[in-house]
Amino acid sequence: MxxxxxxxxxxxxxxxxxxxxxxxxxxxxxxxxxxxxxxxxxxxxxxxxxxxxxxxxxxxxxxxxxxxxxxxxxxxxxxxxxxxxxxxxxxxxxxxxxxxxxxxxxxxxxxxxxxxxxxxxxxxxxxxxxxxxxxxxxxxxxxxxxxxxxxxxxxxxxxxxxxxxxxxxxxxxxxxxxSQTGDAATQFGEPMASTEPDGIRLVWRDLDRVFDLAALPIVLGRSVQATYCITDARVSRSHARIDWQGSSFSLTDLSYNGTYVRFGPSGELLSLKRGSCTLHGAGAIGLGGPPGDDQSPTVHFEILRFADTVPQVLHHGAPKTRS
Structure with a gap:
């Protein structure tokens, strides 16, 4: 019936x-x-x-x-x-x-x-x-x-x-x-400073964008409807998501190929397989492979406090000041 x-x-x-x-x-x-x-x-x-x-x-x-x-x-x-x-x-x-x-x-x-x-x-x-x-x-x-x-x-x-x-x-x-924020900080690196950040900067090739807290969540993916669109066939339509979790940014993998994070130029490599981690400082996010891997796009990130105007270099090229 x-x-x-x-x-x-x-x-x-x-x-x-x-x-x-x-x-x-x-x-x-x-x-x-x-x-x-x-x-x-x-x-x-x-x-x-x-x-x-x-x-x-x-x-x-x-x-x-x-x-x-x-x-x-x-x-x-x-x-x-x-x-x-x-x-x-x-x-x-x-x-x-x-x-x-x-x-x-x-x-x-x-x-x-x-x-x-x-x-x-x-x-x-x-x-x-x-x-x-x-x-x-x-x-x-x-x-x-x-x-x-x-x-x-x-x-x-x-x-x-x-x-x-x-x-x-x-x-x-x-x-x-x-709240699982404390566990995530312990598992995935040092927690962020007590002063809450104001935004996050993402750089992939010439796509350099700053997002404040009101713009979250940020979906990184190949879809044209993604918040941060990465036009690369190796990236899932909705590959990863950045959220605001109380007092810090959280990155969650949504893909089948995985998302990888490295803090700083030579920090520990984290592999997120449908997992999450807290983002702090600056580093790189590899979509489908480790950051720097020629087979996978790498998005450089920097956690911003808008009162701080010290220029940062997130990739090869001239320094860029924070917005």
Missing amino acids: TDLRDRTVLFADLRGSTGLYEALGNAAASSAITQAISQVGESVTEAGGLVIKTLGDGLMAAFDTPRDGVRAAQRMQDQIERLVLRGQQQGQPAMLALRLQIALARGEVVEVGGDCFGDAVNVAARLIDHAGDSETLITAEVLTGLHHTLKARFRSLDRIPVRGRAEPVHVYRMDLAH
Whole structure:
């Protein structure tokens, strides 16, 4: 029987399982992942939703209301956070790599034989590619159906190009209940100075632009709709995203080929595979390969404090003063 209904569609994807198999072995890792997906599924039913199907290390679910879908997403993230903490307490540091990505879209779907089809399904399935670790993304249609107290938990990421869709989708990100800024600074280098920055400068070839905080988020990608468009076939349409996280800039990889960061001329090279790091000082971002690699475009960045007017050189050539 075919049924047309307005539904909120959720996709969830558990990342970090590959490293878990390597660290714990097949049996222990499979048990941990099965437990994680089971808890994610329980969050769906507890919120009044229906698990449509499981997809490897993730699942697809449907809900009658946006509120139920968002409530399930909150529970899922909390469950995975507790699972990771428990693994750490039991002496399993590999569990720290587990992260959940969630995407929700709203619209009319066709329900056939226990499965769902339609634009909302396609958008949610594609939107999860844009989610970073522990992130929950929703469309404007989902946000509209939320109570104002829940709406306040979401921040606009503006319109983002979604694969398979001619028009970009207005996307919102749920703020984390617990700030992870400190962890990111410890893992990815020294934290930024206590004085908050005013903007960020990006340089790729002759494309030299300064963005203040009001311009964020910044999507780096090949799409002409990207905030910082890099016309290179080796770059994904939406390759990486720069956000403002409380008091610092955060870079999140959205690609399949990865994003790489090097702080300073000879600092440590960081590899972001759907992960994030805090940007500080100046350095280089490699899209699809390490900075300086001839096979991949390199974007030079500098964190700016507009009161500071000391010229900086971000690439070969004459010094450029800050805007």
